[in-house]
Amino acid sequence: MNRYFVIFFLWILSLQYFMAQENDIKHIIREIQYKYAPDIRVEVFQIDTHQKGDMSIIKGVTTSKDAYDELIRILKEKHPDIVDSVQLLPDAQLGDKTEGLVYNSVGTIRHSPRYNSEMITQTLLGMKVKILEENNGWRRIQTPDKYIGWINGSVKPLSKAEFLRYNEQRKVIVTSVYATSYEVPNKSSNPVSDLVIGNILALKSENERFYEVEYPDGRIAFIIKSDALTYEDWFKSIDLLGESITKSALQFKGIPYLWGGTSSKGLDCSGFTKIVYFMHGINLPRDASQQVNKGSLVDSTGEFGNLKPGDLMFFGTKRQKGTNEKGNAVSNEYYDERVVHVGIYLGNNHFIHASDYVRINSLNPSDVLYDKFNADRYLRSKRYIEKGKPVNVDAI
Structure with missing residues (x-):
C-alpha cells in the first residue's frame, strides 16, 4: 500500500514540475512577443510549447530573428533540455x-x-x-x-x-481610377485585364496613343496613354500640397466601402487614405490605428482652425475612462483609446471618408452634411506633408 502511495506521490510531483515548467516557458514566450512582436499585423510570432513525455518542445514560426535569438537564449539558460522546433521565416x-x-x-x-x-x-x-x-x-x-x-x-x-x-526596366503607372489593357493597340480589341489606379507595369515600347507593357507573369498588353504615365513623369508631377491631396481624394467619391479594400474596386477608411497618399509618393501604414502614429500632431481638442486641406482626421474611442480632465485616476477601470476611423480634411469643417461609400461630411452642427456620430468620437488630426515634403512618414 505504501509503495503505491509513494509512486502516486512522485507522479503528482513530476506532474506539478512539468506544469510549472510549461507555465514558465509560456510566460517567457509572452514576454518576448510583447518586446519584439506586439503588433501581429506586421510581425509573425506564433510560438507555443507542449510536453512530449519528459521533453518540453517549443514549436512555431516567427519573422523576427532578434525575438528568436533572445527566446532560445533565455529558455536554454533556464531549461537546458528544451527542444527547439521554431522555424524562422522566410521558410528556407x-x-x-x-x-x-x-x-x-x-x-x-x-x-x-x-x-x-x-x-x-x-x-x-x-x-x-x-x-x-x-x-x-x-x-x-x-x-x-x-x-x-x-x-x-x-x-x-x-x-x-x-x-x-x-526593377531596372522602365515602368508605367495607371493614373485613371479604372482602366483596361488590350491585346493589341486598339481600343476595340480584346482586353488583357482590368486595371486600377496605382497599378504599375514594365514599359516595353510606346507610340502616340498606347504604351506597350509587360505584366510580371509575362503577359504583353497595350494601355491607352491617357490612362497612365511613365513612372518618371508621374513622380515629377507629384505636387505635395494639401490641395493636391484633396483633389486626388475627390476622384474616389462614391466608391463603395469594402472591409480590407485598398483599391478603387472598394475601399475601407484607411485603405482610402492610403491609396490617396500612395498616388502622392507616400507609403502610409495600412490601418488607421497605425497611420495615427505617423505625421505631426495638428489638433487634439476639436478646434479645427489649425487644420489644412489634406490633413488626416482620426476617430474612435476617446481617452481612457476612469480618469479626470487632468488624467488623474478616479476609478480602477481603464479603457485604452482605440482609433477605428480616418478621413481627409477638405477645409471649412468638411472631410471626405469611406463610410458606406466615399462621401463628404461636415463637423459643423448647422451644416446639412453634419456627421454627429463621427463628430462625437473625434480624437485628433495629423499632418503628413509640410512645405512640399513628407513629415514623419515613409516615401515609396
Missing part, C-alpha cells in the same frame, strides 16, 4: 524565391490560408512583396507597408537577381 524551403510581384490588378490578402477567411487588405499590380512561406497553394506575404497575410495566386515569385532585372 523557398530557396532564393523570397521576392514576389503582384500580377493581377488587385490581389486579395486574407487572415488565414483559406477562402472563407477574413480579407484584411489588398495588393496592387506591380507591388513588390516579400514571400514568407507556402501552404497548399497559399503564400504568406508581407507588403511594403509591412502588413502580413495570406494570398492565393496573384503573386509571381522571383529571385533577388530576377527582381533586380525587373
